[in-house]
Each structure stands twice: as structure tokens, then as C-alpha cells.
Amino acid sequence: MEYRTDLEGITAGMLEGFFVGWPDPPSEETHLRLLRNSSHRVIAVERESDRIVGFITAVSDGVLSAYIPLLEVLPEYQGAGIGQELVRRMFGELDHLYMIDVCCDDDVVPFYERLDMHRTNGMILRNYSRQSGN
Template identity: 55%
Template sequence: MIAYSTDVSVLDATRLTGFFVGWPAAPTAERHLAALRGSHRVVLALDGDRVVGFVNLISDGVLTGFVPWLEVLPEYQKRGIGAELVRRILAEAGHLYSVDLVCDPDVKPFYDRLGLFELVGMGVRNRAVLTGGPGAGESKGLV
């Protein structure tokens, strides 16, 4: 049975493996942990002691929030865990005026089913930052 928790204080980097499948570069487990700990809110999906999914919210804590990551381990997908994580993070953000996220076109139907609506967004990607490699923090290597 999957349990859900908002307590990231008990996490260590060794419990954050197997995520970011299909990404061009994945953050190190240490960066992943730092991002979760630095988030305004986090919801974890747990199968026993194993972290099988998570979602995080960054926010000013007053009016706006942004959901940068929703991840569920591949072997746990298609079980409703991702939908439950989104429902729970939106409940955590119920006091905010807006909560936005950016997603790839292939997952748009998933968010449509959860009541989110399409917005226009723009962004930059500095992939070297994920791994701490050369170019991290420089303007080249974006996208």
C-alpha cells in the first residue's frame, strides 16, 4: 500500500534513485535532495521505506507557486500515484492564487484530467546544472 508524506527531513540521497528516466541529464541524488529540501512544499509517495514518487512546489508562500517536478518510478506508474501526488500538492497550495507548471505535450492529457488548464509558457534549460558539470551557471549550454 502506498503512503504519502510531506516530511522530507528523514530523506537521504540514497533513497532518491531511479527517477528522471528519459531526461537528457538527471540531477545527482544530492542535488535532487537539496531541491526537495529547499522546496516550499513536497509530497512523497512511499512503498514502505522506498520513495516511489514525489512532487514539489516552489512558492513565494503568499500568492503564487510553481510545480517543477512530478516523478513516479516507472514500475509504479499507471497506478494513480502521480494523480494523487498532484491532488495533494494542490491541496497544500490551496491558499495560493495561482499554481503553474510546465509539461511536455505528451503528458498534457494527464493534467487536463486533473482540472489544470493550458497556459503559454517560456523557459530556459541549462542542463549542465543538473549534474554540476562544466558550464554550470554559464549562459552557454542553455536549452
């Protein structure tokens, strides 16, 4: 597995299969745009097939804080440690900051706790009519 922070040579067509279970998922073109517009990103590329199998994004002020809005691994690659490695590498990209925040569903809290994150209270606002990013 190759982990990269650049998007050189990455096309929208290489981003198929993500956002499983989303009622109105972003298109591959929107996915590429959000990767480009993120302050930081790490992608997991399977060397043999040159297929993108996972990614993580972060948005940061570059001074004190960062927020990780998205971590996805294709279903057939889950359970192989790719998600953990993506998070570890993102933590490395952001290790100069005071805080790194993630809002997540209860079922993935243990995943983040294994990576030394701590449960806290948080608030979110979702505009589901804009879920696709279009």
C-alpha cells in the same frame, strides 16, 4: 502507499531511479537537496519496502503563486494513480494561493487536464549544461 510532506529519515540512497531519460540527471544527493530546498514537497513511500516511488515539488511566494517544477514516479509504479495523488495532495498544500503553474511537455497535458488544470501559453529558458544541478 504513504504520502508525506516531511523528509524525516530520508537519505540520498532512497532516491535512486528517478529522472529517467534525462541526459544529465541530478545525483541522489542533489535530488535530496532540491527536495529540502523546495517550498513544498510530497513524497510517495511504498510501505512494504520503505521505498520512495514518487515525488512532487513546488516553489511558492506564499502569497499568490506557486510553480510545480517536478513530478516524478518511478517507471515501474506509473499508471497506478500515484502521480495523480501526488498532484492532488500538492494542490491541497497550495489551496490558499491564487495560481498554481506547471510547464509540461505536450504528451502529459491530458494528465494535468484530468486534474482540472488548463492549457495556456508559457515560455521557458533551459541551461542544459546545469541540468544535473552540480
